[in-house]
Amino acid sequence: MALPLSPTHLLIPFAGRGSSACAAALATLQLPNLDALLTRLAVAHDDTQADTTLTPPHERALARALGIDAADGCIAWGAREAQQTGLSRAGSDEPWAVLTLCHWEVAIDEVVLHDPGDMAIDAAESQALLEAARPFFQEDGIVLRRSAAPGRWLARGELFRGLATASLDRAAGGPISAWAPLTDALKPVRKLQNEMQMLLYTQRVNDERIARGLQPINSFWLSGTGVLSTATPAAAEVATVLDTLRAPALRDDAAAWAAAWQALDAGPIAELLAAYRRGEAVQLTLCGDRSARRFAPQPRGALGWVKNLFTRTQATTMLAAL
Template sequence: MPDKLHLLIPLAASPAPGCQQALQGLQLPQLERLLARLTPAGADAGEETDFSPPHERALARHLGLPASSAGTTPWAAWARADVPAGQACAWVTPCQWQVGADHVTMPDPQQLRLDEADSRALLAVLAPWFAQDGIGLEYDAPTRWLARGAALQGLATASLDRVVGRDVRAWMPDAAGARTLHRLHSEMQMLLYTHPWSDQRAARGLPAVNAFWLHGAGALAERPAPVALPEMPQALQQAALREDWSAWAAAWQQLDAGPVARLAAHVAAGGQARLTLCGERSALQWDTAPRSLRQRIQGLFGRQRLMDLREQL
């Protein structure tokens, strides 16, 4: 039997005033058509302050990983097949912290224009400092390195999706339980401030890299059985991070005409499917499970609109 199709949509709604205004006139006929044929399959209620956003929790459950709101899903251990069971690891993302009078914000690390050569050179600069605390660093991608070490076991870390464009101080791990990480942050900022690597970047007109973000920490007791990944469009999320709500509304209309319409047609033809809508706080899920008579009647005569669901997300 083929896998059930799963469409998982991050940032389907946001409590931001701009998003609420964009929702007022948003028409999504294919989403309404799809919801009329699906059965509610539960909610994952959370808070905007959770270290793990709802879409990451939903993806973790889909994959058979621990789906904690506290930021303890071992994403790095899952993504790398060469990480043995029980070994604690994490992702390290080089980034920039912009220090203001009353805030410290992190722009999207993808804006740093960090290529593989620069990233590897920076890793060589920082690796000895991490090694002093028993943490090994390995290159994975320009803005993502793999860290391994016992200090990463059980460490609760905030997702990059929570931190980009926001004040990082609200998302730092608890100082009492992450003294090593806090000290490394301070050391890296002082080191990079005057390091020749940073001077060379500045001479080339490239953005400064003066910090790092550690995320996806933990260990896997055993690797879950592989499953097909859900379709997980990023357009809404990217527009929301920029707070460009007109682009967000346009992205929703494209999703409605594309992935949502295809899933609705699949369900109408008798196919099995799951839909997960995620906001800043919570997630709602629907499935092609059998519906009660009351649910079938509601599907015929009632409409579920995103506008009506926004408070639950």
């Protein structure tokens, strides 16, 4: 998913996290610039849903900013990227998906999806596995194409039309059964995953990775499925997505998550606060497990601003509610 850029609208995924260690870290987190900024802004939009949705709040928020309206699990990031890179024409009704190479750990009673962001897959490995996998997918009418990111492929096929799939940001670090139950709709996907597991086991790429002490690539995760039938705004008009909280949040690494938050507060948040003080029309979207809340300046008199200073909610309290 390409990340749009706008210096006056920041979108921060995993700003709140319900996992035990990260949630506990909020109690001692100091974010003075975020506190000051939220004093001056008000909630302009609040999207709160269950934390069992296939699409996480930050993806819903980005889709909303792009003008994409889709059902849960059907935001067509694959089709959008295909159109942006010239693999598909604008306005096409071709169904696409994103395939992300990954490692599944088989435990006693569950299979856990490791975060592919930790796997260090290079372009040569990705291309070699793409060529090996292509015939298996072609048998099911699926065309594979590489993307700009190693270990991440684009796939075109009727299987993906209307198929709801869980975002990688929902599934990474947890059991796959929670996010890809063996429903009739997903049986063809599981078949492909099983075939790929057998194929990948025999690949020299994995022998070399294991020799280097790296996790073998033994499966893929399917997401971003569907058709993108509407035009979307230019990337520069949308938001800057800051994803430095993602990796520590998925690992529930409280120290790293808190450090990443402090760096955001001292850097981009401080810059956004300065932009607000210069009179710029800033926006801030903070996302957690359940909610995406967009904050923007609201017109009010001096008395209202002073009242808000004394009735403000501390930033960490608001983050805990995400």
